[in-house]
Amino acid sequence: MRIILADPRTLVRAGLKRLLQEHTDAQIVGEVADGQALLEKVGQLHPDAVLTEIELPKITGIEALVQIHRHYPEVAVLILSSLTDGQHVRAALRHGAAGFLDKDADPMELHLALRAVQRKQIYLSPSISHAAVERRGGALRQEDQVMLTPRQRQVLQLIARGKSTKEIAALMGVSIKTVETHRARLMNALGLYGTNALMRYAIRTGLDYAHL
Template sequence: MRLVLADSRTLVLAGFKRLIEEHTDAAVVGEARDGQSLLELVGQLRPDAVLTEIDLPKISGLEALVQIHRHYPEVAVLVLTGLTDGQHVRAALRAGAAGFLDKDAEPMELGLALRAVQRRQIYLSPSISHAAVERRNGHLAEDRVALTPRQRQVLQLIGRGKSTKEIAGLMGVSIKTVETHRARMMNALGLYGTNALMRYAIRTGLDYAHV
């Protein structure tokens, strides 16, 4: 995995680069200290993923995320920040972030987050409460769709980034049973694909952190 890092502080960049080299198989191919430089690097290098702070000078990390998602949709963006309040989490996910990693997370979590991003799954640090990402006002019609307890359990595990095989093992059922639950959920909710289900789980605030 080829990564570009973005943070306004040189020592922070150096620290994260070292952690990535020590705890993952990824390679850091570029570093940016502001949002404008980040966009330029992404355009030049076309990395597999970006790890960016929200609080960047010139162009904020969130605005850079919007631009990257619009012009380079194949580049996954993982937000790496200490700003873990609900407003920032929701804004990042709405902008297309592939995940949200708390800067207070354990080093090994970097590897978990990058592997999830590589599989095109959304990653959220366990420290981020489901309450932080639930919508504050209003509900779409899909939110009122009644799911069975087993379907909700599958959805919660999808929200945690678990694969079909992993879900089957955790629930003690066959892979085919999990696939059946997932197909019926997609049909009931009008959603298609695992990523769509994952975003739905996050948006509706399902407590997947404690399954």
């Protein structure tokens, strides 16, 4: 398999490259340190697979996954990260990841993950609880029962993408006060308070990378 490695740490990439060369027959065709470079490399090299960290500069690993899955669906994307909480795992799988590996995993898991990718199967590290991947059952939470207006959805998506109030106002062509009003109404309607809570809601519901 022809693989591109994406991780901001040079030593991590070097270690991954050595492990892949020792334990698999994979060919490392490219290495990048940020999400923007990853998208460019994928467009240039058309690899079989990408092995990427979530926490990448410029464009996150999840956002890069979304773009790769949309424009190069034949390229398998494996996430390798220590961010193994349910939110990140669900977001990765929802957006088309071929697997999710814990950075604390046994090195041989790389071999198992690549074999699974070749078989068109999804691979999860055993350390990742399957319960974390599944949505919690039971009664609907308050925020799941709320119908948001198109403007509220747009504001929420931009908040989830890390945009400031000033940037959101410029992108939407409205005043800063209008954005603040939308934000306040969002928090009131969803029963969520604070930017982090809104971002978690956007990730859980798939709004974070939905089309604006």
